[in-house]
Amino acid sequence: MTCDRGQLLHRALQLSWLSVIFGALSGTVSVGSGLIAGSLGVLASGMSVLADMTSSIVLVWRFRVERSDPERAERVERIATRVVSTLLVLIAVVLAIESIIALLSGSHPGSGTVTVIVSAVSFVVLVPLAGAKRATGTALGSRALRGDGMLSAIGAGTALFALIGLVLFHLFGWWWADRAVALAIAAVAAYQARAMAVVEEEAEEEEIEGAAADEE
Numbered sequence: 054m055t056c057d058r059g060q061l062l063h064r065a066l067q068l069s070w071l072s073v074i075f076g077a078l079s080g081t082v083s084v085g086s087g088l089i090a091g092s093l094g095v096l097a098s099g100m101s102v103l104a105d106m107t108s109s110i111v112l113v114w115r116f117r118v119e120r121s122d123p124e125r126a127e128r129v130e131r132i133a134t135r136v137v138s139t140l141l142v143l144i145a146v147v148l149a150i151e152s153i154i155a156l157l158s159g160s161h162p163g164s165g166t167v168t169v170i171v172s173a174v175s176f177v178v179l180v181p182l183a184g185a186k187r188a189t190g191t192a193l194g195s196r197a198l199r200g201d202g203m204l205s206a207i208g209a210g211t212a213l214f215a216l217i218g219l220v221l222f223h224l225f226g227w228w229w230a231d232r233a234v235a236l237a238i239a240a241v242a243a244y245q246a247r248a249m250a251v252v253e254e255e256a257e258e259e260e261i262e263g264a265a266a267d268e269e
Contacts, residue, residue: 076106101208133197141246179209
């Protein structure tokens with residue numbers, strides 16, 4: 054393992070641990086306040102942060118394995134990528150179902166000081182975190198870390214749109230804005246999960262072709 058890659062792995066571990074700690078605090082509060090206030094936007098933000106936390110726990114394992122046994126790096130990378138992709142699909146499905154039910158029932162979101170503060174803090178923290186993960190994942194060639202960066206970005210986006218949705222509701226009575234935002238985030242999560250699956254399939258095909266060429 055080169056010194057540069059060792060430094061990148063150390064940075065990847067730091068980013069993953071930061072996501073775990075922040076996710077445990079912010080994600081739990083966001084989900085709880087979103088449920089209490091009936092805000093799907095805030096709930097979506099909390100779910101995204103908790104999903105990011107879960108994938109980061111897997112990534113801590115993935116990068117530790119590479120540091121101790123580099124030959125297993127690609128295998129654990131695939132496992133981590135599948136976990137991230139699955140979490141994106143889960144977010145998409147849950148948000149889509151909840152959004153459609155809320156739109157059909159015409160339920161209105163509430164609000165609260167905690168809801169607003171948590172959403173604002175999540176946005177401020179997750180934007181640079183997402184960028185750092187994407188950059189480090191690209192430098193490492195880690196599809197899983199780049200995907201985890203997308204989870205952080207989705208969390209930042211949902212936090213911002215949750216705030217916008219609440220403002221639109223209280224200023225103009227647009228109760229559907231919060232629900233529409235959550236539905237849009239579900240679509241983005243589904244698209245990203247599909248994109249990761251395609252990249253993973255292409256990587257597996259390239260490895261199979263490479264193995265076949267080596268045997269010849």
